Amino acid sequence: MTKKEALLKAAEDKVRLGGYNNFSFREIANEVGIKSASVHYHFPTKADLGAELAHQYTNAFLSALGDVDDIKANNQNPIDVYTQLFRNALLTDNKMCLCGLLGAQNESLPDKVRLEVKRFFDLNLAWLEQAHVANGESEPSHAAILTVSLLEGAMMISKALNDHSYFKLATK
Amino acid sequence: MTKKEALLKAAEDKVRLGGYNNFSFREIANEVGIKSASVHYHFPTKADLGAELAHQYTNAFLSALGDVDDIKANNQNPIDVYTQLFRNALLTDNKMCLCGLLGAQNESLPDKVRLEVKRFFDLNLAWLEQAHVANGESEPSHAAILTVSLLEGAMMISKALNDHSYFKLATK
């Protein structure tokens, strides 16, 4: 893992626990073993780091989701696959969805970060809509909103109560 | 409105837009017209302010909800009343639910704030469970979790996309 990748990972952990202001250049630099000034070499500003973080998070998420048609061809329900990915994000990492937390604090974010958060949800809704179409739902775009809302909300409440059984109950 | 009330209001606006770190004693003092040091007279520490803020927010929320039995006696659906209160919080104030945002960044909060956020959701789930019982639902506690998850999630996504029509769609 390059230093740049390590910086993004360190920042991701902190943001997913406490939001955009929950990490500083000094903190992540210390964790990685360089000086805070050197972080600016990789990311000119904090907003640049935040935007790249959200962008890569989105890409990794969609890549993990895979293709709706492939899932169907495999006799799986894409909505179950989607739910499972959220479940892993919470249960394995014990952390919020990066873009969920950032989205909630949208108005305090730098523009370029806000844009990447929007991209996350636009792409998620598009994927879910396609999934609901493939499932033969009558109102796929409506169903897509319900799906992602329920998952993000259940995640938030599980974190707030520090009890993952709420997420499990909401998604069973 | 006393200075103390004004300080809480100023802090609430900022927290609901960007989370716990999105306000400083200096900022809210300026808005209210006193010095930042004087804020410590009303709230010894920032954590005290945050905890009192969440506590009063919870009380106001529950008070606005009213009594489940009264709502039923009035031939209204308590779940509709609950949904409407969330809708107003988003559409009228154009802001997130205070405890939703704080809950998402739970792990980075001072203990006493975390406790108040937990209280918000515990009381909300209890109210919703009672409401679903009154509606004759077979699994009231399960339904309560689904209800609050969907609303918090829809709120979060509407903020992330800066488009309230997502919330409307999710709650129609």
Add this chain to the structure above:
DNA sequence: TTCAATGTATCTATCAGTAGATAGTTATAT
């Protein structure tokens, strides 16, 4: 093949601004 030029990744040192917090003082109102 050598050597100058360039690029990469880091460093030290420093800056102005802001954070929450404290001590001690003052004005006002009961």
Add this chain to the structure above:
DNA sequence: ATATAACTATCTACTGATAGATACATTGAA
């Protein structure tokens, strides 16, 4: 007189950011 609610002044710690230096690797031309 006492309690309330503000003040001034100051502290330490931390914020993101910048300038300028260093070491090292890569590259391209004479």
